[in-house]
Amino acid sequence: MIKDNVISNNVQNIEISGIRKFFNKVVNYPDAISLTLGQPDFNVPEKIKEAMIQAINENKTTYTSNAGIVELREEISKYLKTQHINYDKDEICITIGGSEGLMDVFAALLNPSDKVLIPTPAYPAYESCVKLIGGEVVNYNLNEDFSINFKELENLINKEKPKVIVVSYPCNPTGAILSGEDNNKLHKIIKNNEIIVISDEMYSSLCFEDQYYSIAQFDDIRDKVIAVGGFSKMFSMTGLRIGYVCAVERFMNAIMKVHQYNVSCAASIVQWAACEGFKSCMEDVEYMRREFIRRRDYLYNRFIKMGFESNVPMGAFYMFPAIKKFNMKSEEFCERLLKEAGVAAVPGSAFGIGGEGYMRISYAYSMEQLKEASDRIEEFIKKLK
Numbered sequence: 001m002i003k004d005n006v007i008s009n010n011v012q013n014i015e016i017s018g019i020r021k022f023f024n025k026v027v028n029y030p031d032a033i034s035l036t037l038g039q040p041d042f043n044v045p046e047k048i049k050e051a052m053i054q055a056i057n058e059n060k061t062t063y064t065s066n067a068g069i070v071e072l073r074e075e076i077s078k079y080l081k082t083q084h085i086n087y088d089k090d091e092i093c094i095t096i097g098g099s100e101g102l103m104d105v106f107a108a109l110l111n112p113s114d115k116v117l118i119p120t121p122a123y124p125a126y127e128s129c130v131k132l133i134g135g136e137v138v139n140y141n142l143n144e145d146f147s148i149n150f151k152e153l154e155n156l157i158n159k160e161k162p163k164v165i166v167v168s169y170p171c172n173p174t175g176a177i178l179s180g181e182d183n184n185k186l187h188k189i190i191k192n193n194e195i196i197v198i199s200d201e202m203y204s205s206l207c208f209e210d211q212y213y214s215i216a217q218f219d220d221i222r223d224k225v226i227a228v229g230g231f232s233k234m235f236s237m238t239g240l241r242i243g244y245v246c247a248v249e250r251f252m253n254a255i256m257k258v259h260q261y262n263v264s265c266a267a268s269i270v271q272w273a274a275c276e277g278f279k280s281c282m283e284d285v286e287y288m289r290r291e292f293i294r295r296r297d298y299l300y301n302r303f304i305k306m307g308f309e310s311n312v313p314m315g316a317f318y319m320f321p322a323i324k325k326f327n328m329k330s331e332e333f334c335e336r337l338l339k340e341a342g343v344a345a346v347p348g349s350a351f352g353i354g355g356e357g358y359m360r361i362s363y364a365y366s367m368e369q370l371k372e373a374s375d376r377i378e379e380f381i382k383k384l385k
Contacts, residue, residue: 018350
């Protein structure tokens with residue numbers, strides 16, 4: 001007889017993502033509009049599809065090198081330089097989405113009980129990855145506009161002596177971006193402390209400001225920074241699972257060990273497809289960015305008119321309005337919104353303790369769906385009042 005405690009304690013100590021949890025509930029409400037997932041409603045650009053088909057027809061279906069095809073790594077390197085981020089092809093590893101990239105990095109860095117600073121609210125995978133590996137999560141709070149609270153951050157670094165800090169801009173779930181001033185403040189802290197930064201750059205192509213800021217832009221702390229990015233949002237390739245990690249040799253050697261024994265390499269045909277994306281589809285990326293800005297403006301104005309309090313999202317495709325005035329926990333509010341109004345949103349509590357009192361709305365959906373969902377939410381709010 002197998003004992004009851006066969007499942008790893010680390011696995012038992014994490015829960016299914018709150019995002020997926022609410023998405024899965026929508027099937028019970030066939031008329032509901034789901035604004036839960038970060039899934040762009042745009043199709044994969046045609047040139048990317050054609051490149052993938054061509055790769056199949058040319059039998060480019062064998063293993064690639066563990067790091068990925070040179071052609072794609074060179075394209076990523078060139079693209080990052082347009083954002084003033086300097087990594088050459090040998091400092092880039094192609095992964096099966098940003099998710100694998102994050103797990104590889106955490107696994108390469110963390111020993112049991114190593115402390116990791118993670119913002120709250122934040123994408124829930126950060127905490128779960130750290131817990132799976134046996135690290136210790138230390139949350140750092142954000143300001144009301146979801147920028148970094150540097151006073152608290154410095155105090156935590158001095159007190160907790162963390163090994164790693166996670167930074168995520170443009171941010172899921174808040175839509176906040178890193179300002180130039182805050183980027184300089186963060187640089188100073190990293191330079192003056194023994195700490196490694198994991199910078200999640202998944203939404204870098206969806207920054208709505210003209211200037212994009214990243215901690216990975218500082219060459220003098222390259223030996224302390226690891227950047228994770230991908231193409232799920234950039235090229236609307238969510239189900240094709242393709243991402244990348246950028247790091248100096250010392251880190252990359254360790255990350256490659258995890259990546260090699262975990263997956264060997266990312267899917268060959270998808271690598272060739274992403275490569276073509278850089279060559280032929282950057283206009284598609286800009287079109288999607290403009291459309292997300294248009295949807296953001298519509299949704300933000302509707303929510304403000306309804307009486308919600310919200311920051312203007314400056315990147316990604318999420319809005320994070322406050323629901324505190326309705327005197328309900330975020331889970332209860334979103335449950336009622338789904339049952340009574342037929343709109344699915346993600347409770348802010350799914351993103352950590354700092355997310356309580358908010359809900360996440362994804363506007364990676366058509367304008368028609370956003371309009372109908374806004375109408376339903378407005379009627380729901382009137383009944384609450």
